[in-house]
Amino acid sequence: MKRLVLLLMTLSVCGAGGVWAADAIAQRRALMHDDGIAAKKLFDMSKGTIPFDLAVVQASLKTLANGAEKTPALFPDDSKTGGGTAALPAIWQNKPDFNARFTKFSKDVAEALAKINDEASFKAVAPKVFENCGGCHELYKAKSS
Template identity: 40%
Template sequence: MIDKRPFSLAVLALSGAAVLAVPAIAQNLDAIEKRQQLMKDNGKATKAGGAILKGEAEFSPAKAEEIFGQMHEIAMEFGDYFPEDSKTGGKTEAAPAIWEKPEEFKAALVKYQEDTQAAIDAAPQDLDAFKQQFGKVAQNCKGCHEEFRVDK
């Protein structure tokens, strides 16, 4: 007669390990989903600014303040969502460079934070002033996407 207990214990141990791994995966996906939502929100603000530049939407100082305010709030929160366990999964577009060059990523994020704050502080009162500030802020987006985003 064959003793099945060692096999049963191995199955039980593997099942337990799989159950314990689920929270780590969920945490990973939570961070990825949060940063993806922040980027979607940032994209909406950027699109609103682009519409003003294209003449598809009317400029107003209040709208400029709203756009730059949204972008700044996102900039201040975004860096919190790149834990080590969020490198893959959830259709992430985060490039490995984020974790390979953490100081450069942090510097890019700080520059975006500073430029969005400068745009708020500039409080553009006309379209030309808005264009100047929006151009500086949008340049950050482009640069970060080139180095720290994988296009899928």
């Protein structure tokens, strides 16, 4: 019984605190993938290549909000390589800046969610959301294989 309790405690600690490196890479890639799909919809809409749809805008922004909130925690020190990651070592060299960019991204997305209620407000606010993508990818992302 004692051993079982010990085992359960160990497992629960792992579950709460530790993210396995391979999992972290897979999870952050999945989040980024969803972000990409959402961003693509928003971007096409801002260009007018697909029609404006407030419900889609809000759903896409919520996807981005979810990504912005969860992604920064998925870069533990042991997840620098492998799993097809495109993350650059610069992330771990500039962790404070990296995290600050996600905080700003979260804030911009939250603001967009609050402000956008029609096509005009969408077109005004969307570029502020998009500018976050490039800044981070330039410094912290490159395909390595």
